[in-house]
Amino acid sequence: MKQIALYTAAFGSITRFNIPKVSDNRIHRFCFTNLDPDLISSFYQIRYMELRSIRPQVMKQRYIKICIPDEIFNDYKYSIYIDCKRPFHINYAQLLSALESDSDFLTRPHRKRSCIYDEAVFCMKKGKVDSDIALKQINFYTEEGYPEHNGLHATGLILRRHTERVKEFGELWWEQLKKFSHRDQISLPYVAWKNNFKISLNSGRPK
Numbered sequence: 001m002k003q004i005a006l007y008t009a010a011f012g013s014i015t016r017f018n019i020p021k022v023s024d025n026r027i028h029r030f031c032f033t034n035l036d037p038d039l040i041s042s043f044y045q046i047r048y049m050e051l052r053s054i055r056p057q058v059m060k061q062r063y064i065k066i067c068i069p070d071e072i073f074n075d076y077k078y079s080i081y082i083d084c085k086r087p088f089h090i091n092y093a094q095l096l097s098a099l100e101s102d103s104d105f106l107t108r109p110h111r112k113r114s115c116i117y118d119e120a121v122f123c124m125k126k127g128k129v130d131s132d133i134a135l136k137q138i139n140f141y142t143e144e145g146y147p148e149h150n151g152l153h154a155t156g157l158i159l160r161r162h163t164e165r166v167k168e169f170g171e172l173w174w175e176q177l178k179k180f181s182h183r184d185q186i187s188l189p190y191v192a193w194k195n196n197f198k199i200s201l202n203s204g205r206p207k
Contacts, residue, residue, distance in 0.1 A: 002028065004092060005076040008044070008084040009064035010035055012057025019043045020088040027092060030072065031084070032064045047071070058182050065158070066174045066184065073162050083156035095159045098202040104161040105169070106200040107188075110152040116141065116186050119152055129181045137180035141190050151189050153199065169197050 007030040010017065019041050022029075031044035040046055047069070051060045065081050072079050080095065082088050099106045113119050120138045123129040160166050172195060176187035192199050 002076045004078045005072045006080045009061045011060040018087040020090050023091045067170045081158045100200045103198040103200040104163045104166045106159040108154045110154045113152050115149045
């Protein structure tokens with residue numbers, strides 16, 4: 001099995017496409033997209049896919065992000081997902097050292113908020129989410145007993161160790177997006193809490 005794949009997703013239209021700085025050139029790099037490959041940098045190996053059954057376009061991106069493509073999951077021990085709109089500096093060794101032995105999933109703490117309820121309110125105020133859907137979602141989480149200020153993650157970068165538990169967790173997380181809002185940062189802490197799934201945090205300042 002190969003060691004590590006870095007991947008991103010670009011669907012519909014993109015206003016900017018950033019190329020990350022990578023500490024190890026041996027990392028295999030993929031972009032899953034339905035765009036013209038000429039629009040994507042040669043930094044990535046292109047994997048063209050339509051995902052016609054998934055709509056709207058933002059949900060196609062979320063699907064690739066959350067449900068690790070089989071080519072990546074089956075052939076590699078680890079993967080790093082990154083948001084193609086952000087200029088990341090990927091230090092694989094540092095990320096791997098931050099992944100705890102009893103965790104298969106690492107992301108970053110949110111820099112401004114620590115509560116999914118506050119995040120939902122922020123997204124509603126900014127018009128990033130349908131208010132009716134977001135209210136239904138947070139009311140459901142409240143009824144479930146999910147606590148306030150129980151952490152919030154910045155999911156533009158995710159390192160995962162490829163285990164069956166990670167695969168199952170991704171499917172549960174995806175179900176929340178289909179049921180409620182596409183804003184995955186709102187649902188991630190709830191799904192982890194509900195399923196006793198540990199998320200490691202890379203607390204270094206994001207680059």
